[in-house]
Amino acid sequence: MEVELVKWPAEESRLTELRSAGSARLLLVEERAAPPVSTDVLEDWVRLPCGDDDLRHRMFVLAERVRKADLSRPTLDENGVLRCNGAWVSLPPVEHRLVAALLDRFDAVVCRDVLARAGWNDVVPDRNVLDVHVVRLRRRIEPLGLVIRTIRSRGYLMEHQHT
Structure with missing residues (x-):
């Protein structure tokens, strides 16, 4: 840095x-x-x-x-600003809620149902809607050194990108 x-x-x-x-x-x-x-x-x-x-x-x-220092732990503020490794990105509301759920279990699997409920509250979207938002989110967080991995038949896992 x-x-x-x-x-x-x-x-x-x-x-x-x-x-x-x-x-x-x-x-x-x-x-x-x-x-x-x-x-x-x-x-x-x-x-x-x-x-x-x-x-x-x-x-x-x-x-x-x-x-x-351990500055690599991502943080998310109430305005949807995700910070990690000295960089930041601004997240739209749905992605903000998805990231909040992923950060609650950073480096661990978050099942699809939990993620869908976090992103859309009462209405559970179909599978494709969640997948599209995760694809967008992957692109948005890449500059921060973060990745979201698909864990087949389980859900998603957010972690640091390994080089």
């Missing part, structure tokens, strides 16, 4: 955007400014002025900390 350099407090709005995107950030804190308080593993700061070696070292350490 690339580390973004952010001038603090001059680029406060950019910092907010990077936080929302799940990007790693190294704040370059102005000489007389107070650094923001953050416990986010994706964020660190260094006071200016600082030498190039110190800056490179701090960026390397932050990148390693991020790499070692």
Whole structure:
């Protein structure tokens, strides 16, 4: 994951955007400014002025900390934004509900009936409707490093893509 350099407090709005995107950030804190308080593993700061070696070292350490942290667990917010591995996608309502059910049992099989009830509440769609939504969902989540596998005669399983 690339580390973004952010001038603090001059680029406060950019910092907010990077936080929302799940990007790693190294704040370059102005000489007389107070650094923001953050416990986010994706964020660190260094006071200016600082030498190039110190800056490179701090960026390397932050990148390693991020790499070692378990940031790969997908999260889904109430607005249908699915985040994983520092990237995100926006999901339409039906796919949002399907992903919520798949994340409840991440790395485990979710049977078709459970998935159909999650996606459509009272009305259970025919088999083809669920299959079409799963195909769309597979394409949408691929950039996040996630896959949905078909488990024959059982259901679906969401997991990390193995390379």
